[in-house]
Amino acid sequence: MSDQYDAIVVGAGSGGLTVAVGLSGFGKKVALIERHHVGGDCTNVGCIPSKSLLHHSSQQAGRSGSEILATVRERRDSLRRHETDEFGAMENIDLIFGSARLVENGIELSGDDGQRTILADHVVLSTGSRPRRLPIEGLPEDRYLTNEELFELDDVPARLVIVGAGPIGMEMAVAFRRLGSEVTVLDAAPQILPFLLPEAAAVVDRAVTGLGVDLRPGLVAHRFEGGAVEIGPVGGEIVDRIENVDRVLMAVGRLPNSEGLGLENLGIETDRGRIVIDDKGRTTKDGVWAVGDVSTEGATTHAANAWGRRVIKHIIAPFAPAGDRPEHPSVTFTAPEAATIGQQPVDVPHDVRRIVHQFSTADRAFTDEVNDGVIIVDVRRLTGRVMGATIVGPRAGELISIFSLAMKADLPFHKWYGTVWPYPSYADALGAVVDDYMRDAMKNIPGDAVSWVKGRIAGVRS
Amino acid sequence: MSDQYDAIVVGAGSGGLTVAVGLSGFGKKVALIERHHVGGDCTNVGCIPSKSLLHHSSQQAGRSGSEILATVRERRDSLRRHETDEFGAMENIDLIFGSARLVENGIELSGDDGQRTILADHVVLSTGSRPRRLPIEGLPEDRYLTNEELFELDDVPARLVIVGAGPIGMEMAVAFRRLGSEVTVLDAAPQILPFLLPEAAAVVDRAVTGLGVDLRPGLVAHRFEGGAVEIGPVGGEIVDRIENVDRVLMAVGRLPNSEGLGLENLGIETDRGRIVIDDKGRTTKDGVWAVGDVSTEGATTHAANAWGRRVIKHIIAPFAPAGDRPEHPSVTFTAPEAATIGQQPVDVPHDVRRIVHQFSTADRAFTDEVNDGVIIVDVRRLTGRVMGATIVGPRAGELISIFSLAMKADLPFHKWYGTVWPYPSYADALGAVVDDYMRDAMKNIPGDAVSWVKGRIAGVRS
Numbered sequence: 001m002s003d004q005y006d007a008i009v010v011g012a013g014s015g016g017l018t019v020a021v022g023l024s025g026f027g028k029k030v031a032l033i034e035r036h037h038v039g040g041d042c043t044n045v046g047c048i049p050s051k052s053l054l055h056h057s058s059q060q061a062g063r064s065g066s067e068i069l070a071t072v073r074e075r076r077d078s079l080r081r082h083e084t085d086e087f088g089a090m091e092n093i094d095l096i097f098g099s100a101r102l103v104e105n106g107i108e109l110s111g112d113d114g115q116r117t118i119l120a121d122h123v124v125l126s127t128g129s130r131p132r133r134l135p136i137e138g139l140p141e142d143r144y145l146t147n148e149e150l151f152e153l154d155d156v157p158a159r160l161v162i163v164g165a166g167p168i169g170m171e172m173a174v175a176f177r178r179l180g181s182e183v184t185v186l187d188a189a190p191q192i193l194p195f196l197l198p199e200a201a202a203v204v205d206r207a208v209t210g211l212g213v214d215l216r217p218g219l220v221a222h223r224f225e226g227g228a229v230e231i232g233p234v235g236g237e238i239v240d241r242i243e244n245v246d247r248v249l250m251a252v253g254r255l256p257n258s259e260g261l262g263l264e265n266l267g268i269e270t271d272r273g274r275i276v277i278d279d280k281g282r283t284t285k286d287g288v289w290a291v292g293d294v295s296t297e298g299a300t301t302h303a304a305n306a307w308g309r310r311v312i313k314h315i316i317a318p319f320a321p322a323g324d325r326p327e328h329p330s331v332t333f334t335a336p337e338a339a340t341i342g343q344q345p346v347d348v349p350h351d352v353r354r355i356v357h358q359f360s361t362a363d364r365a366f367t368d369e370v371n372d373g374v375i376i377v378d379v380r381r382l383t384g385r386v387m388g389a390t391i392v393g394p395r396a397g398e399l400i401s402i403f404s405l406a407m408k409a410d411l412p413f414h415k416w417y418g419t420v421w422p423y424p425s426y427a428d429a430l431g432a433v434v435d436d437y438m439r440d441a442m443k444n445i446p447g448d449a450v451s452w453v454k455g456r457i458a459g460v461r462s
Numbered sequence: 463m464s465d466q467y468d469a470i471v472v473g474a475g476s477g478g479l480t481v482a483v484g485l486s487g488f489g490k491k492v493a494l495i496e497r498h499h500v501g502g503d504c505t506n507v508g509c510i511p512s513k514s515l516l517h518h519s520s521q522q523a524g525r526s527g528s529e530i531l532a533t534v535r536e537r538r539d540s541l542r543r544h545e546t547d548e549f550g551a552m553e554n555i556d557l558i559f560g561s562a563r564l565v566e567n568g569i570e571l572s573g574d575d576g577q578r579t580i581l582a583d584h585v586v587l588s589t590g591s592r593p594r595r596l597p598i599e600g601l602p603e604d605r606y607l608t609n610e611e612l613f614e615l616d617d618v619p620a621r622l623v624i625v626g627a628g629p630i631g632m633e634m635a636v637a638f639r640r641l642g643s644e645v646t647v648l649d650a651a652p653q654i655l656p657f658l659l660p661e662a663a664a665v666v667d668r669a670v671t672g673l674g675v676d677l678r679p680g681l682v683a684h685r686f687e688g689g690a691v692e693i694g695p696v697g698g699e700i701v702d703r704i705e706n707v708d709r710v711l712m713a714v715g716r717l718p719n720s721e722g723l724g725l726e727n728l729g730i731e732t733d734r735g736r737i738v739i740d741d742k743g744r745t746t747k748d749g750v751w752a753v754g755d756v757s758t759e760g761a762t763t764h765a766a767n768a769w770g771r772r773v774i775k776h777i778i779a780p781f782a783p784a785g786d787r788p789e790h791p792s793v794t795f796t797a798p799e800a801a802t803i804g805q806q807p808v809d810v811p812h813d814v815r816r817i818v819h820q821f822s823t824a825d826r827a828f829t830d831e832v833n834d835g836v837i838i839v840d841v842r843r844l845t846g847r848v849m850g851a852t853i854v855g856p857r858a859g860e861l862i863s864i865f866s867l868a869m870k871a872d873l874p875f876h877k878w879y880g881t882v883w884p885y886p887s888y889a890d891a892l893g894a895v896v897d898d899y900m901r902d903a904m905k906n907i908p909g910d911a912v913s914w915v916k917g918r919i920a921g922v923r924s
Contacts, residue, residue: 042885047825047829047885047886048825048828048829048886051826051829051830051886052828052829052830054829055829055830055831075828079828300885301885301886302882302883302884302885302890303882305885306882323880324880326880326881326882327882328882329882329883329884330884331884331887339884363509363510364513366510366514366537366541367509367510367513367514367516367517368513368514368517369517395857395860397884397887397888397889398857398860398861398887398888398889399860400884401861401864401883401884401887401889401892402863402864402867404881404882404883404884404889405864405867405868405873405878405881406867408877408878408880408881408882409868409871409873409877409878409881411867411871411873415870415871416867416870416871418785418786418788418870419788419866419867419870419871420764420765420768420788420789420790420791420866420870421764421791421863421866422764422791422792422793422801422859422862422863422866423504423509423762423763423764423767424509424510424513424763425793425859425860425863426859426860427859427860427863427866428764430863
């Protein structure tokens with residue numbers, strides 16, 4: 001095995017695998033370093049087991065919670081083995097287990113068989129992130145979970161406290177509630193899913209509360225005593241006790257795995273631990289790149305993939321322009337799903353129109369008895385350009401993709417108008433949103449009769 | 463009540479309501495003539511009760527089939543009452559129950575209180591369609607159903623034979639099988655859903671067969687004898703008997719309700735009973751328009767709505783150009799859904815590339831244990847223009863909407879490329895389809911390094 005490569009990729013998660021496979025496809029010789037499991041968080045302790053658990057918890061078919069947890073784990077493990085074999089066998093990729101530390105033009109590798117230096121023209125850092133572990137006074141170690149331990153549970157906790165009402169916390173609240181846990185969710189913030197507009201978060205709040213989850217926004221865990229988690233506002237008095245708590249799931253954000261990489265040796269800049277990258281994915285040190293959660297850009301699997309592709313492009317074609325940065329959507333897979341893309345400040349700028357459309361007005365919502373859900377779209381009044389969108393409702397993860405494409409292609413609402421949406425689909429509701437915009441926009445264009453007619457027709461029931 | 467109106471709309475189904483409401487919004491005085499129920503087929507015996515039944519049959523929650531049938535009927539009736547009240551009370555619209563026959567500049571109305579003539583500048587025909595009723599020798603009337611009688615059933619038939627494997631037949635096969643019926647589906651054609659590409663239809667075939675439905679393509683009902691439906695090929699021998707048949711649902715296409723309208727009096731042209739219309743929705747007689755199932759254009763609710771809007775536009779702005787005709791998608795709401803848009807001949811033209819992508823390769827399919835499903839997209843090799851798409855898989859009705867928009871806006875695959883699809887969504891699979899196209903397209907453009915790199919990157923796992 002040679003110790004000189006074209007590229008070293010540190011971390012075999014989503015971003016690292018994308019880069020390694022991509023570069024190998026160009027005939028580059030790649031060392032892919034992984035200190036734990038191929039597939040990273042996504043395959044092992046993130047998207048895959050969490051969505052799998054959400055799926056199986058919604059279709060229990062008489063299985064016990066323990067059986068479902070075991071199924072999720074087995075499927076995860078089979079995928080991990082498959083990926084390990086697949087990437088381990090790839091031409092041009094040497095998959096090496098161990099830890100890496102940056103040196104000039106390469107890394108120092110610490111593995112089972114000691115230390116050695118590997119050199120390369122390019123080093124790509126994709127070491128990911130780990131859960132932030134806030135301490136809870138008095139809580140025994142064996143009752144403390146993060147997403148890293150959660151999917152190893154053999155049994156469903158009778159009473160589960162989740163600290164953090166972000167995507168992980170809310171998705172797992174839904175899954176474990178369905179499996180029979182009594183679930184309480186705490187968060188310092190006054191609103192669950194705080195990155196959502198309040199009326200969008202409220203839909204998820206109502207749905208999850210309706211499932212029997214006890215949501216306690218504005219309250220945090222002060223300590224664990226006598227089997228109970230004592231809760232109160234941040235820095236305030238204890239206001240309540242959650243008795244008989246079996247497990248506490250900590251889901252309060254992520255920390256980048258940037259320590260121990262030797263960034264400081266090479267003068268690589270970080271921002272609150274995250275490796276600063278430019279539009280091409282370059283760090284502040286020539287020849288060193290970063291993608292995914294460890295970088296300043298994106299903290300999702302699709303972001304890691306997208307930035308991975310960007311890094312491949314610029315390693316292969318250094319002088320190519322970086323190009324536009326398409327908007328990245330974000331989906332929380334609660335029931336219903338909550339999806340967003342772009343920017344939607346709480347206060348709407350005066351040149352932007354915010355259209356708020358209730359899902360329940362769609363005919364498909366009538367047939368499927370969907371009584372709650374909202375579409376919120378921000379559109380520039382004059383140009384029809386979409387600035388951002390939030391969808392909370394059935395299939396929101398697919399519906400937001402329509403905006404992913406339209407925003408990438410810079411398709412203003414005037415060009416959406418006239419689209420024939422299938423009846424009775426959920427997408428049909430987007431037609432009503434576009435009509436709403438056109439109705440308003442057209443009446444502001446004086447003297448154009450056809451536009452006026454268009455605008456009025458947009459008012460017609462469809 | 464005046465007998466002179468700006469417009470008479472004959473038929474208060476989807477198309478007619480769109481036109482009536484639209485014209486009334488422009489201050490036009492409209493007579494809306496309906497001989498049966500407001501809402502037409504869609505509300506009363508079509509989309510609404512069928513999708514409602516599909517929904518409730520998938521979420522039975524311990525209810526009996528009879529209870530579910532009653533629920534579907536109650537909800538349908540409440541919607542019908544709501545629509546009747548809503549449209550009956552609209553300013554500028556007179557909702558009149560009766561039958562219409564065309565005369566010069568108006569109609570002759572036959573209602574409960576006799577006959578009278580109503581005159582108007584415009585008459586819009588939107589009388590819809592009815593099920594084709596093929597006779598089955600020996601079958602008692604009370605065992606013979608079409609979609610018009612189906613939703614009036616008080617009990618779930620123990621054994622149901624469905625004649626016709628089109629959208630209605632296949633959807634109802636799924637719904638009644640879930641409710642406990644033994645279901646056999648016959649069709650003269652050798653393939654269910656014959657408008658689908660064979661490998662797309664095969665996915666629905668496998669899924670519906672897996673549900674326990676007995677599919678018999680290539681066979682038709684010869685006669686009913688001794689409680690059994692005797693079946694065989696068209697014009698051939700009897701090859702099998704379906705015993706103990708309670709009901710037969712006839713779902714072999716639709717006939718336009720164009721008789722009795724007096725079309726011949728005014729020289730209005732028809733094509734196999736359907737009223738011929740031009741790009742603006744005009745019949746061959748000045749001042750007479752047609753929309754929806756009774757016309758030559760479209761036989762879906764969204765088609766009726768889209769053509770209804772077109773007619774409004776041209777009544778209000780006669781000299782406006784007709785404009786482009788956007789593609790109409792089509793969705794069959796089986797499980798999984800089957801959706802198509804555009805043209806996809808079985809034999810692919812040489813300048814078109816057909817991309818066939820298995821859904822099961824998507825990570826979301828892995829987590830949700832979706833093992834079957836396909837995306838088939840036809841793209842012009844040189845321009846990346848989408849000619850047609852077929853999707854059979856979860857949420858296909860929403861995913862096809864992405865094509866509805868992109869084809870309406872004429873967005874070639876080059877402009878799709880780079881879109882960040884949410885992970886792990888089903889829409890993510892479309893990214894793989896676009897990658898496939900780019901990989902192929904880019905290698906055919908010699909001498910452009912950046913495109914070459916793009917094409918190669920498109921091959922990277924995402």
